[in-house]
Amino acid sequence: MPLDTSTYSLALLRLDGRRWNELRRLTAQISTQVAADGSSYLEMGNTKVMCTVAGPSEAKGAGGVRLGNDRADIRVSISIAGFSGVDRKKSGRNDKRLMEMQHTIASAFAQNLFTKLYPHSTISLSIHVLSQDGSLLAACINACTIALIDAGVPMHDYICACTAGSTSSYSSNDETADPLLDLNTMEEQELPFLTVATMGESDSVSVLIMETKVQVGRLEGMLAVGVDGCKQVRAILDGVARARGTKMLEGSRM
């Protein structure tokens, strides 16, 4: 095994050669599936996800009964490919972690999208995880944002997410721990981390999840780095969306 996270202090370099405040390579493509109402493909390092949007469409219950209420219902389904992780695993439909992620994404976008415009309808987001290497929830959220833009669903702002961690584990309790941005799997397994999503430019946090223990004193630094990371993510996603827009305008002119 090469160096582990305990050597951070020696070089101020992480396992993959990044500094504490650097994102991995983040690339996104928009409108990847023409058949879908909106679609996207996003890579954060080796975490690769695809997202397609169906809707907003009229929600029909059994027997053609109109369902729902005065606003659009957001449904999220995540499927993880068997080959996406190191071990080939089949994840069940009722995987609690997946259900929680689906719920988190749905409620985040319920706040952000103008769902009132689409009463009695459903917006379905289906996410396919092709490869996992940390920051999975963040990647899913970012992919959804792009796909929803592609689908043309009006929203307040981009929801951009990333993870933030701390360079030393809870128990080693190093006073001089640095915060870290955008963790990969190796780091997630060893270090405390949180996933944060903000509404675009603003500092308003729409998702904040942390499942590991960390000293409360380090939390502020982690959150600050995370929020800052979200802004960097927004700039990249915005670039992708704008490039697409420019291209569409050019296309329509022809």
Added chain:
Amino acid sequence: MTSLKRSLVSDPYASNISSKVYVRSTKAGKVQKIVRELYLRQDIPCSSKLCTACLKNAPRDASGILAPFVLSAKPAGTKKYTQGHYLVPDTNALLNALDLFEQKSAFYDVIILQTVLEELRNRSIPLYNRLIGLTKSEEKRFHVFFNDFRLETYVTRGEGVSINDRNDRAVRRAVKWYSEHLAQAVKAADGKSGQVPAVVMLSDDKENLKKAKKDGIDSCSLREYVDGLDDANNLLDMIAVVKEGREIKDTKMVQKVHKDYLTVSKMMTGVKNGTLHQGIFNVTPYNYLVGSIKVPAFDKPLMILGRESMNRAVHGDVVVVEVLTKDQWKEASTKIIEEETINKDENADAEDGEAVVTEREQRALQEEVKRVHSKTSEGRAQPTAKVVGVIKRNWRQCVGHIEESSVSKSGKPQMVFLIPMDKKIPKIRVRTRQAAEIVGKRVLVTIDSWDVDSRYPVGHFVRSLGDVENKAAETEALLLEYDVQYRPFPKAVLDCLPAEGHDWIVPPSTDDPGWQDRRDLRHLQICSIDPIGCQDIDDALHARPLPNGNFEVGVHIADVSHFVKPNSAMDAEASIRGTSVYLVDKRIDMLPMLLGTDLCSLKPYVQRYAFSAIWEITPDAEIVNSEFTKSVIKSREAFSYEQAQLRVDDQSQQDDLTLAIRTLLTLSKKFKQKRMDAGALSLSSPEVKVEMESETSDPIDVKTKKHLDTMSLVEEFMLLANTSVAAKIYSAFPQTAMLRRHGAPPKTNFEELALQLKTKRGLELSVDSSKALADSLDTCIDPNEPFFNTLVRIMATRCMMAAEYFCSGTQAYPEFRHYGLASEIYTHFTSPIRRYADLVAHRQLAAAIDYEPIHAAVRSKGKLEAVCRNINVRHRNAQLAGRASIEYYVGQALKGRIVEEEGFVMKVFSNGFVVFVPRFGIESLIRLRDLAEPEPEGVFDAEEYVLETKGSREIRVELFGKVVVRISDVLEEKTGKRVVKSEFVKSGGKE
């Protein structure tokens, strides 16, 4: 349809990203393919003070702090590189000679490449840790250069290229980059090309050196490099014997004297399916040809007989063994076999055609086998096994002396034998060119390897400690031998001490934050009772009557946790040291002197912070109430045990303090009785004290320690405090309390002793419970021989398990039990100045009483487990070191004297016996051949434990029998130690 394929050209990162793909197999046997990204950068600094370009974009951490550059602008030069040079060692250079790099005379300005560091870590964790230590020391100027993250020095592994070749290439690439980069840096600095230091690759790999020459890189082998240094002669010895001669030998097809080890995967599968067993290899104390290994599958330890079966395992190694078929099972050996007598006068240089088992060894073993076969004592055969592989070597530096007979007169480099002080470690072959100088010295060596074609392990010389029997050298040897950290405390640790130094006082104003939540107990009549001359006073006591007829008793412990904060440098150092070590003439402290003997020490007449446990106790020694609090106390007097005893006995003394001690004494006797009733064991270990001349600290006499009532007084209340605290911290932190347990010994441990007592004295030893054992030990008396009971207790103590520290979450509650004390739960709380476990207990107790929030470090199970593992080892080593020190001084005290003393036979072999001499607390081995010349013939009755001799001298000794021995001192050739030698005079007592 948009293609998902991304175009790499448009990606600004593309050239900087590489990915590492590697395959690993898990423990469960699965194969995993791991893909990892690698971001290559150009801002990894060279860390040379010559370079300004790197300084500009050097990395900063989150708080904006820049790591200082380490490599000096004017590095030292050698004959070859007069302009100055930086060193870049490859992995093998470090593996072979890390000791060299730790030298003070040379090896400065060294660049450690990441590639090398990672490889070293895979090869040897201890060496890796030592190297990390070097990179952290400022004076040595070692810099870790992360070459695999720098764009210019990153090297991909081509198809079909071995990982070693790839790494060698990476090293060469980095060296080349460094020299070019430095040339540029110097040019940029002064506009012209000034003195550019050479960057020299150090390697012992011929192929690598050859390629380096071709690439025009400065490079040389270790030997070549060291030759060019001023201190060459001394340093050359420290280079491990590189396998230069190997190639020539291979062609001659040397016969292998040992069997090859199995592959790791074969061993793992074998262990898993039960055909092989894993355990720690131990060598028996009296017979170096017999090893034992305890494995879960067998009740009794497996025996490993002879060199061939041991197959290069060294005492302490974790090995895998295969059990031999039943017809090869043997009875436990009853013979003393010592390496020195069997393999004397071997030539260390000779290596060709030697067999593992020398002829003489063979003969010794054969006699054994014959004896076993002639007897058909059913069921006494023990399973035997042979070593098939080694999981983990426990090789360490060892201290010893050079076998004089192996040294030839010539000044040329030669192979000599080093005889370790520890008899359980085989002789080590060492190549040296200073043989003549180091004869008669205590020397430190490291074992490097033990090849299949070699009878002995090969090592290299590290340094000489001084003359054998020189007090300083012997003390250092002892400390090294037991891995005691004896170097002075580093500056970082001393910086943690209070700035006031010895002038520190308890703040006079009770408004001071130091007083917060502290109870003022300065009015209490507190005193301490310790051995004479004790400076680190951990504990003090008080007692006073309460109006309701009960007593208030307090145990006050030095408040070390106030001064030693978790995770400080001082805390880290203390946790590594684990315990203070007490030698006869020296104390190696766990904490700096300022704390241990002054600020924490509960000295009399001054105010001190303390951690107090206070109980209300009825006159019948029932505890009504207990509480714990941080406090401020003022001890009224520091007594020695003897002084306290005199005061108690002197009825004219009626002052408060004396009355309090009497109360404590009465209560302690009741507590002791209760413990005994519950089944606490009163065990015995031989304890003697060496009296020293006060001026010269030369030993003058040996006394057995006298037991005083006041000793048990202190002991009882310490036990009470420890048990109360254990219960308290366990209730507060059920998962992470720091506790101490003493496992019940397996019955098989006592089989031998029980059998001996039954056959020799008709006594029954019952071991069903500690109570039963305690009771039956009480019955082991010989009306004519008062010492007999103590002897049995000493022997029983050796059958016990060792007590150990543990973290409560790792054991089930019933396992918490302390067998010897017959206590359900126990911890160490009362000596935080000299034991780290107590310090942890203090922190946990402080949190349990809401004095301060619990620190993460003392409630993380993983971390506590690591602490326990370390302090268990340290604790044991400290005991062994203390004992060895006494042994050494007993030898010194007897120097030149001859006395006759009574002793008792503890163990009988077929060719010797062991006598325990209570007067000096020593046990010594008397072999038949020591009795007379020629060696008398011995007749050994294993069932009756009787050894009779015929021929040149006729004697009869039996187990537990009393004998008279003549004691003198000799310099033992085997270990170079001055030891007490006993000569047999006669059976029976002294007139």
